[in-house]
Every structure is written in structure tokens, then in C-alpha cells.
Amino acid sequence: MSEEKNDDLEAVRAEKLRKIEALGVDPWGRRFDDHSAIADVRARAPEAAQPGDEVPGPRVRIAGRIMLRRVQGNVHFLELRDWTGRIQLFVGKKQVGPEAWELAKQLDLSDLLGVDGTLGFTKTGELTVFAESLTFLGKSLLPPPEKWHGLTDIEARSRMRYLDLFSNPESLQTFLGRSKIVSSIRRTLESRGFVEIEGPTMQSIAGGAAARPFVTHHNALGLDLYLRIALELHLKRLLVGGMERVFELGRVYRNEGISRKHNPEFTMMEAYQAYGDYHTMMELTEALIGNAILAVDGNYTRTIHVGPEGEAAPVTVDFTPPWPRKTYNELVLEHAGVDPADPEAVKARAESLGLETAGKDPVVILGELFEEAVEDQLVGPVFVIDYPAPLCPLTKRKAGRPEIAERFELFVLGMELANAYTELNDPILQEQLFRQQLAGLPEEESMAKMDEDFIKALKHAMPPAGGLGIGIDRLCMLLLDRPSIRDVILFPLLRPQSSLGSVGG
The missing domain is CATH 3.30.930.10 (Bira Bifunctional Protein; Domain 2)
Structure with a gap:
């Protein structure tokens, strides 16, 4: 992603921040008590409502980060993830009401969101939380990694562990x-x-x-x-x-x-x-x-x-x-092919492997031979x-x-x-x-x-x-x-x- 494009995306998110504030919503969130881990909610799948059921599924409350977002008219499908797992959200204009819908339109990938709703399955068989209310918990002002495929560069992953x-x-x-x-x-x-x-x-x-x-x-x-x-x-x-x-x-x-x-x-x-x-x-x-x-x-x-x-x-x-349990000496004999009690044989074997031996104590040479010829053989x-x-x-x-x-x-x-x-x-x-x-x-x-x-x-x-x-x-x-x-x-x-x-x- 070019710096110019990145700056444009940041500007769009900054504008959404202002719109969230204009709705009277704190963009940085407040405490959100009594929510369940997503893994625990997924474990309740046997209780979830099936498509066409007259009685809704159990009420649940979850919080996490938005990882995927699809907009289909007056419905948003989101993936919410916490440190225990992920689950799909159904956010419908009719179900959440006009104020929450206006908030939903300002959501971005990587924003933090709290949701109250019911647990059920979609027609495609996806376990889903059908949102009834939304609680905004934190605005991400920077875009996530490009295409949301995650960081793949080891240096970048170590440097930006968050x-x-x-x-x-x-x-x-x-x-x-x-x-x-x-x-x-x-x-x-x-x-x-x-x-x-x-x-x-x-x-x-x-x-x-x-x-x-x-x-x-x-x-x-x-x-x-x-x-x-x-x-x-x-x-x-x-x-x-x-x-x-x-x-x-x-x-x-x-x-x-x-x-x-x-x-x-x-x-x-x-x-x-x-x-x-x-x-x-x-x-x-x-x-x-x-x-x-x-x-x-x-x-x-x-x-x-x-x-x-x-x-x-x-x-x-x-x-x-x-x-x-194997002794040091028997492993040297087995993998280096020399008797560790014979310093001349040990020195010759070490030199054959390209190890420097000049001026070194025989026991030091033995130690280096062990590192070179034995350690990698120890599964x-x-x-x-x-x-x-x-x-x-x-x-x-x-x-x-x-x-x-x-x-x-x-x-x-x-x-x-x-x-x-x-x-x-x-x-x-x-x-x-x-x-x-x-x-x-x-x-x-x-x-x-x-x-x-x-x-x-x-x-x-x-x-x-x-x-x-x-x-x-x-x-x-x-x-x-x-x-x-x-x-x-x-x-x-x-x-x-x-x-x-x-x-x-």
C-alpha cells in the first residue's frame, strides 16, 4: 500500500471519527461488563435458533475487533474476533434501529465493538449473533494490514506485535x-x-x-x-x-x-x-x-x-x-567416530571437520567436536x-x-x-x-x-x-x-x- 493511499484511508477514518462523535457516541468506549468470550458463545451452538424458528435463540453479549465486513443494502455482515475465537454478526437496519444503524455505517475494519443480540444460524448454516444493539468500544484510526491477510514479514511481525x-x-x-x-x-x-x-x-x-x-x-x-x-x-x-x-x-x-x-x-x-x-x-x-x-x-x-x-x-x-540417558563419551564415539580418551584422534577428527585446533586445550577441542559432530544427531x-x-x-x-x-x-x-x-x-x-x-x-x-x-x-x-x-x-x-x-x-x-x-x- 502506497503512503499516499494510506494517508487517504487515514483521512476517511478521521472523518468517520468526527461523525461518531456527532452522533453523541464516545469513540473510545467505556466499560462493557458481563460480556462472554466468543468461544463460550460458540459452545452454545446447540441452543441457537434455526432459520424459521418462531422463538429466537439465547441472548448473548460479546465484544471484539471487526475483522471482516460485508455490506448488503440494509444489512451488514461482520466478523468479530476476540482472543478466544471469531463469530459472524448480522447487523440489520430494522433490527438495531435508526440510531445504531447510523453508527453501523461508520464502522471500519479493526474497530472495537460490543454487541447484544440473539444466537442463531443463517440459511447457509453459519452460527451468527443477530445484533439488537451496538456499543462502540474503540475507533481504529489506522488501516489494518493490506487486504487483511495478516502480517507475513517476520521482521514486521516482531516489530509490530500488536x-x-x-x-x-x-x-x-x-x-x-x-x-x-x-x-x-x-x-x-x-x-x-x-x-x-x-x-x-x-x-x-x-x-x-x-x-x-x-x-x-x-x-x-x-x-x-x-x-x-x-x-x-x-x-x-x-x-x-x-x-x-x-x-x-x-x-x-x-x-x-x-x-x-x-x-x-x-x-x-x-x-x-x-x-x-x-x-x-x-x-x-x-x-x-x-x-x-x-x-x-x-x-x-x-x-x-x-x-x-x-x-x-x-x-x-x-x-x-x-x-x-547416554554418556558424553559414548555419543562422541558413536557420532564422531573417535575415542574421546585419545586426544590426538580427537584433534585429527576436529581438523577434518574444519575446526581450528592450534593452541587449544584438548578438552576444549573435544567440546567443539561434540558441538559440531554430535549435537545435530540428537533427535x-x-x-x-x-x-x-x-x-x-x-x-x-x-x-x-x-x-x-x-x-x-x-x-x-x-x-x-x-x-x-x-x-x-x-x-x-x-x-x-x-x-x-x-x-x-x-x-x-x-x-x-x-x-x-x-x-x-x-x-x-x-x-x-x-x-x-x-x-x-x-x-x-x-x-x-x-x-x-x-x-x-x-x-x-x-x-x-x-x-x-x-x-x-
């Missing part, structure tokens, strides 16, 4: 599905005795992961602060304090790249259980994700499109618990367990095998969904591992500073514990079959743009 939600029903259902998933996770944790806490999002030391943080400044204290990159270290402090089962669902920030699977601001759930271990967390993970799946549609089997824009052939994934759901200890500085070592860390990651379709440890609670070893890690990090990385207070907390004795982290956005991508993380974040980070052209103004 248009995306009401013009693309599948997008609205995605975010309602996300809400069900998050609510289910909370219910499952609370049913198991976990309490939810709120940790600080601004921290003097951004710890708990190796990632580049965002930096901000507190003027009053003259203090540089970091937006948190993980939830972990403050939750563990609470274990020391005697809160034995704690979790947080919160935003985390990492000053890194943007891709189909990454957004700099994302949502994590971390949970810690005193006197548990990573096996405890595996069972908890199955319950959390399994219940979330059932909350969406009651079916453990999901059909998921795995291409970057959902164009690849669908893959069926069965989430029925329990899920397989899952599968728990990858028992990682090389040097890759996991916050993890307790396996009894009698100090080279192995009691850690798992959950993979589905090559994507990591969950990460869990038997938590390291030895303050002496923890400090030693921190210092080893700090030695090789550039100053701008998050863990380039020692969190001395966390070490002090551990010295007051943290109970043995299992800890779990789940990336909520990635989980929603998979369970709701969306190709990009932007499809499940209401307001993802986007490059600044002064205008998107003519879509919706």
Missing part, C-alpha cells in the same frame, strides 16, 4: 501456549515444595556462566553494574541460608549474537534442590517438560518442523517419559550425561572418577533445552576451579572477576544439591513448533528502524 497478534490468530495462540507452558512449570515446581524467589538483575559481578554481559552504571553510587547472565549463584546462596527448594523464572541478558536460537534477552528457569543430585534433576526435568506438553494440548507426541523457517520435513518426537529427547570435568567448573565430580562431572544436558532435535548438575559445594575446590578458569578469560568476559562472596557463602556449608536450568524460549519454540526464537518472544531485540513502510501506518 498488529501480529490480532491479524494472525496462530501468533496469538503461540503466545497463549507460551503462557500455559510457563504456568505449568510454576505449578509443577510448587507442587513439589519449591518456592519462587526474585534475584537481582543488576549485579556487581556477573557470574554463573562464561558469557559477555551488558554493562550499566549506577549514578548515585558511582558504580558499574552488570545485567545478570545467569540465575545460579544467588539461588545457591539461598541453599546455604536454609531454603532447601528454590527456583526463579527470570530474564537473563548476554551481550552476544542474535540468531534463530538466540536473543540477547531471554528467559531462564533455574531450580535447586538440597540433598539431591543430577539424577534428581533428570526426574524433575521429565516432570516439568512432560506436564508443560500436556498443558498445551494433552499429547506427548509432537510434530516439529526443524528448518530455519519451518520449511524442512516435519519430525515426530515422542516425549513420553522416561527419556534415554531426542535424550539426556547427555557425565561430561568431561574441565568443561564444568561448577559441577561435583563423580565419586572415584574426578575426570567426570555429574552433569547432564537435555537435547531435542539438536537443541539444548536443559542443563543440570550435581552442584559443587566444596569451597576449596570451587575457588581453585574459578581461578583456573579466570586465568584464560579476557577482561570483558563475565567470569573475569572472582565472586569472593559466593566462595564465602560456600564456606558456611552448602548442602549437597541438584541444580537445573531450562531455557524457556527454546522450550516454547519446540513445544509450539515455531521456527525462530523471535516467534515466541513478544518483544525481541531488533535493529532500530524508523519505519516499516505502509503496513498499518
Whole structure:
């Protein structure tokens, strides 16, 4: 739609606004109590009047946005949509009276309308609300997306989510599905005795992961602060304090790249259980994700499109618990074809895949080989367990095998969904591992500073514990079959743009 045409349509709507005001109607609406969800009205279809019935159908009251409009002489057929569904309206001049009819003539697509009427079927069999009175609830001064086919451009949908939600029903259902998933996770944790806490999002030391943080400044204290990159270290402090089962669902920030699977601001759930271990967390993970799946549609089997824009052939994934457990080492042997205990073989295999190995520690090369050759082969759901200890500085070592860390990651379709440890609670070893890690990090990385207070907390004795982290956005991508993380974040980070052209103004 050209800017000139768009301006003309805006002018027409502005003129209709003046006419609505001239009718003595508030164009911005007032409260409209006791209306029913459209889905609930549609559920009353068995009560609806049939054509020719002498007795009208049940009286109903609904509100929503006008999505379609057809004018046939002294009758308007409208489609009204709320967040539960859509229904047809019959607005007749004879039925609503002259004043409401004058108002009906000023209606536009995207206006908000309240309707009182009766429920019945048309001669073509369409369930319809036959309007008796109209209540104007809000004037749309800008035209909707052209031809009302909805926004199709991904950038535009992410940037103007308000248009995306009401013009693309599948997008609205995605975010309602996300809400069900998050609510289910909370219910499952609370049913198991976990309490939810709120940790600080601004921290003097951004710890708990190796990632580049965002930096901000507190003027009053003259203090540089970091937006948190993980939830972990403050939750563990609470274990020391005697809160034995704690979790947080919160935003985390990492000053890194943007891709189909990454957004700099994302949502994590971390949970810690005193006197548990990573096996405890595996069972908890199955319950959390399994219940979330059932909350969406009651079916453990999901059909998921795995291409970057959902164009690849669908893959069926069965989430029925329990899920397989496979060790890190056996998966490297199976999919990379080398013995992870043979560093020369690992290096040669990595180089054959084009990975840079010069000057790198053998365990780092092994980790990169795993990412390159193994992860994409994991259809899952599968728990990858028992990682090389040097890759996991916050993890307790396996009894009698100090080279192995009691850690798992959950993979589905090559994507990591969950990460869990038997938590390291030895303050002496923890400090030693921190210092080893700090030695090789550039100053701008998050863990380039020692969190001395966390070490002090551990010295007051943290109970043995299992800890779990789940990336909520990635989980929603998979369970709701969306190709990009932007499809499940209401307001993802986007490059600044002064205008998107003519879509919706």
C-alpha cells in the first residue's frame, strides 16, 4: 500500500471519527461488563435458533475487533474476533434501529465493538449473533494490514506485535501456549515444595556462566553494574541460608549474537534442590517438560518442523517419559567416530571437520567436536550425561572418577533445552576451579572477576544439591513448533528502524 493511499484511508477514518462523535457516541468506549468470550458463545451452538424458528435463540453479549465486513443494502455482515475465537454478526437496519444503524455505517475494519443480540444460524448454516444493539468500544484510526491477510514479514511481525497478534490468530495462540507452558512449570515446581524467589538483575559481578554481559552504571553510587547472565549463584546462596527448594523464572541478558536460537534477552528457569543430585534433576526435568506438553494440548507426541523457517520435513518426537540417558563419551564415539580418551584422534577428527585446533586445550577441542559432530544427531529427547570435568567448573565430580562431572544436558532435535548438575559445594575446590578458569578469560568476559562472596557463602556449608536450568524460549519454540526464537518472544531485540513502510501506518 502506497503512503499516499494510506494517508487517504487515514483521512476517511478521521472523518468517520468526527461523525461518531456527532452522533453523541464516545469513540473510545467505556466499560462493557458481563460480556462472554466468543468461544463460550460458540459452545452454545446447540441452543441457537434455526432459520424459521418462531422463538429466537439465547441472548448473548460479546465484544471484539471487526475483522471482516460485508455490506448488503440494509444489512451488514461482520466478523468479530476476540482472543478466544471469531463469530459472524448480522447487523440489520430494522433490527438495531435508526440510531445504531447510523453508527453501523461508520464502522471500519479493526474497530472495537460490543454487541447484544440473539444466537442463531443463517440459511447457509453459519452460527451468527443477530445484533439488537451496538456499543462502540474503540475507533481504529489506522488501516489494518493490506487486504487483511495478516502480517507475513517476520521482521514486521516482531516489530509490530500488536498488529501480529490480532491479524494472525496462530501468533496469538503461540503466545497463549507460551503462557500455559510457563504456568505449568510454576505449578509443577510448587507442587513439589519449591518456592519462587526474585534475584537481582543488576549485579556487581556477573557470574554463573562464561558469557559477555551488558554493562550499566549506577549514578548515585558511582558504580558499574552488570545485567545478570545467569540465575545460579544467588539461588545457591539461598541453599546455604536454609531454603532447601528454590527456583526463579527470570530474564537473563548476554551481550552476544542474535540468531534463530538466540536473543540477547531471554528467559531462564533455574531450580535447586538440597540433598539431591543430577539424577534428581533428570526426574524433575521429565516432570516439568512432560506436564508443560500436556498443558498445551494433552499429547506427548509432537510434530516439529526443524528448518530455519519451518520449511524442512516435519519430525515426530515422542516425549513420553522416561527419556534415554547416554554418556558424553559414548555419543562422541558413536557420532564422531573417535575415542574421546585419545586426544590426538580427537584433534585429527576436529581438523577434518574444519575446526581450528592450534593452541587449544584438548578438552576444549573435544567440546567443539561434540558441538559440531554430535549435537545435530540428537533427535531426542535424550539426556547427555557425565561430561568431561574441565568443561564444568561448577559441577561435583563423580565419586572415584574426578575426570567426570555429574552433569547432564537435555537435547531435542539438536537443541539444548536443559542443563543440570550435581552442584559443587566444596569451597576449596570451587575457588581453585574459578581461578583456573579466570586465568584464560579476557577482561570483558563475565567470569573475569572472582565472586569472593559466593566462595564465602560456600564456606558456611552448602548442602549437597541438584541444580537445573531450562531455557524457556527454546522450550516454547519446540513445544509450539515455531521456527525462530523471535516467534515466541513478544518483544525481541531488533535493529532500530524508523519505519516499516505502509503496513498499518
